[in-house]
Amino acid sequence: MSPAAPRRSWLTVRAMDVVTSAAALSLLSGCVGLLGLLFRLRQRSRMKAHLQDAVVVITGATSGLGRECAKVFHAVGAKLVLCGRNREALEQLAKELAASPASEVRTHAPSTVTFDLADPGATVAAAAEILRCFGHVDVLINNAGVSFRGAVLDTPVDVDRRVMETNYFGPVALTKALLPSMVQRQRGHVVAVSSVQGKISVPFRSAYAASKHATQAFCDCLRAELEQHGVAVTVLSPGYIRTNLSLNAIAADGSRYGVMDETTARGRLPADVARDVLAAVGGKQQDVVLAGLVPAVAIYLRTLAPGLFFRLMASRARKEQKPKDA
Ligand SMILES: NC(=O)c1ccc[n+]([C@@H]2O[C@H](COP(=O)([O-])OP(=O)(O)OC[C@H]3O[C@@H](n4cnc5c(N)ncnc54)[C@H](OP(=O)(O)O)[C@@H]3O)[C@@H](O)[C@H]2O)c1
Ligand SMILES: *[C@@H]1O[C@H](CO)[C@@H](O)[C@H](O)[C@H]1NC(C)=O
Numbered sequence: 001m002s003p004a005a006p007r008r009s010w011l012t013v014r015a016m017d018v019v020t021s022a023a024a025l026s027l028l029s030g031c032v033g034l035l036g037l038l039f040r041l042r043q044r045s046r047m048k049a050h051l052q053d054a055v056v057v058i059t060g061a062t063s064g065l066g067r068e069c070a071k072v073f074h075a076v077g078a079k080l081v082l083c084g085r086n087r088e089a090l091e092q093l094a095k096e097l098a099a100s101p102a103s104e105v106r107t108h109a110p111s112t113v114t115f116d117l118a119d120p121g122a123t124v125a126a127a128a129e130i131l132r133c134f135g136h137v138d139v140l141i142n143n144a145g146v147s148f149r150g151a152v153l154d155t156p157v158d159v160d161r162r163v164m165e166t167n168y169f170g171p172v173a174l175t176k177a178l179l180p181s182m183v184q185r186q187r188g189h190v191v192a193v194s195s196v197q198g199k200i201s202v203p204f205r206s207a208y209a210a211s212k213h214a215t216q217a218f219c220d221c222l223r224a225e226l227e228q229h230g231v232a233v234t235v236l237s238p239g240y241i242r243t244n245l246s247l248n249a250i251a252a253d254g255s256r257y258g259v260m261d262e263t264t265a266r267g268r269l270p271a272d273v274a275r276d277v278l279a280a281v282g283g284k285q286q287d288v289v290l291a292g293l294v295p296a297v298a299i300y301l302r303t304l305a306p307g308l309f310f311r312l313m314a315s316r317a318r319k320e321q322k323p324k325d326a
Helices: 004-051 064-075 087-099 120-134 157-185 206-229 270-282 293-304 306-325
Strands: 055-058 079-084 111-114 139-142 188-193 231-238 287-290
Touching: 004 270, 055 064, 055 120, 064 079, 064 087, 064 270, 079 087, 079 120, 087 111, 111 120, 120 157, 139 157, 139 270, 157 188, 157 206, 157 231, 188 206, 188 270, 206 231, 231 270, 270 287, 287 293, 293 306
Parallel strands: 055 079, 055 139, 079 111, 139 188, 188 231, 231 287
Antiparallel strands: none
16 A cells, blocks of 8 residues: 555656646746737837827828728828828818817817929929928828839830829929928938839839838938937838729829729728837838738749749739730
8 A cells, every 4th residue: 555655646746746837837838928919018008109190191091991091090090191182181180180079089170282203393392392391390100102003114214203203203302302301300200102013023013012112212311321220110001902093003104094994993901000000100110011922922932933923923914915905
C-alpha cells in the first residue's frame, strides 16, 4: 500500500505539472491577447485624441471617398476644410455635417474652399484661404482625382496633361503652398490617396496610372526630406471603390467617359474605405495598400516576376481591346 502511494503521487505530480503548465500557457496567451487588445484600444484612443480638434483639409470632398472621409473625420472631432470645385455641393455637405447628431466628442462646423486643382494660380490662392480657416493645417488629405479610360494610341498628349494637372501638379502645388507653415510649426501630415495603380499599371489607364505613380514617387521623396521637420507623409493605395470615379473619368478624346465600370461597381463601399483612411492617418502609417489579395499579389508579381506580370497585362489588353474592335 505504501509503495504505491508515493508512485501515485509522483504520477499525480507529473499530471499536475502538465495541467498547470497547460493552464499557465493558456493564461499567458490570454494575457498576451488581453495586452494586445489593451494596446489596440490605447492606440485607437490616442489616434482619436491626435485627430480631435486637428485641422484636416480634404480635397475632393463633394463625392465618393472624400465625402465619406469628411463624415468620419468630422465624427472624431476634426476641424475640417472641405475642398472641391462645386461650391454648392461643398456648402451642402458642410451644413449636413454641422447638423449631424452629436457624437461622443466635440465636433466642429466645417469650412469650405472652392477651387479647381487643374488651375495652378487658383490652387496657390486657395492654400492661403485654407490657412485662414483655422490658422494652420495639421493634416492635408490630397484625395481629389480624376480617372482616365482609353488606349495610348487614341489619346492626344493634352489629355495626359489634363489628368496630370488634376492628380499630380495640383496636389503638388497645394502641398508646397501649405508646407512652409507645417515646417515652421515643426508638425504636419501630408496624405495622398493614390491607388493600386500607383504601384502597377493596368492597360487602358495610362494617364491615370502615370499620375498615381508620380504621386507615389513624389511622396516617398517628401517623406524622407520632411521627417527632420516633423512632417509625416502617408500614401494610401486603395483598390476599386464603389464611387462615380469611372463615370467622371476622362476618355481618350477628352470627353467624360460616363460609364460605370463593372470593377468599380463591385468595389468596396466608400464608407468602409474611409474608416481605413481614418485608421491609417490616425496611426501615421507611411504606405498602406487598401485592397484585396489579387491586387496585393499583382504588386509583388510586378517586382518579383516582371516578365510574368507583363504577359498577364498584355493578354488582358488583348481581351479588353476585342469588344472595342468588334
Ligand atoms: N473609385 C475607385 O475605384 C478608386 C480606386 C483607387 C483610388 N481612388 C482614388 O480615390 C480618390 C477619390 O476618388 P472617388 O473614387 O471618390 O471619385 P469621385 O467620386 O469621382 O470623386 C472625385 C472628387 O475629386 C474632385 N475633383 C475632380 N477633379 C477636380 C479638380 N480639377 N479640382 C478639384 N477637385 C476635383 C471632385 O470634386 P468636384 O467635381 O466637386 O470638383 C470629387 O469630389 C481619387 O484620387 C481616386 O483616384 C479611387
Ligand atoms: C454619384 O453621382 C450622383 C449624381 O451625380 C450622386 O447622386 C451620387 O451621390 C454620387 N455617388 C457617390 C458615391 O458619390
